[in-house]
Amino acid sequence: MTSSELWTRATADRYDAEETEMSSAAVLEPTLAFLAELAGDGRALEFAIGTGRVGVPLRERGVQVVGIELSEHMAAVLRRKADETTLPVTIGDMATTVVPGEFSLVYLVYNTITNLLTQDEQIACFRNAARHLAPGGRFVIELGVPPLRFLPPGQVAVPFDVSEQHLGFDTFDLVEQILVSHHFTRDADHGGYRRDHSRHRYAWPAELDLMARIAGLERERRVADWNGAPFTQDSAKHISVWRKPA
């Protein structure tokens, strides 16, 4: 049984409408180019494919994409965009679910490794990625660097968005490595703000490298964005690529 929270129908119905920046061409174009190059002539497996924000346009580029997704509500939204033959999706936990065949690319984007709330499950996720990779295949993760440098002693929260439409801030359990993202989103229909929160297990890049080693993968590349900018000590996120030895 996974520790991940199950994404609800209401969240699924809102997802594509609210993820405007993440669904913009400016974000998606370099994402798709990066992933398509790594997939090459092989097949790609997206862990936690959601509504197909990335998987559907990657399939439209000619890459054979298969998905694993925990929430049937998220997968149902994807189904409005691509049928089962075009883009097969298995409902299940990305840490344990096995789908048939071998892949040249397994990818897990948009901070979603953190939806697994224990270290054991995150390691299991790396092992599951390795299990699906052909020799020489790659596992790609997109993940924010934990924003702890913005949390001085005595301060309880780190704001990440303060705008007319949305107030967002993170709170932390530093012992359990759990971050809770809080959102107050303006609700045009009902007036006022809708309140949501989600729990995440944050992890440093070095911890992911160790998980990859445990899973038998070797680090090949770490960059700060999908355009390949160098990863530095000021980078807010990273795209990391690990390779299964040939």
Ligand SMILES: C[S@@+](CC[C@H](N)C(=O)[O-])C[C@H]1O[C@@H](n2cnc3c(N)ncnc32)[C@H](O)[C@@H]1O
């Ligand atoms: C931030 S969304 C990302 C969706 C999609 N990959 C994207 O980039 O738009 C996180 C997704 O992870 C799914 N998820 C969370 N925990 C999961 C798990 N243990 N196994 C599979 N999917 C999971 C959620 O249901 C949700 O669809």
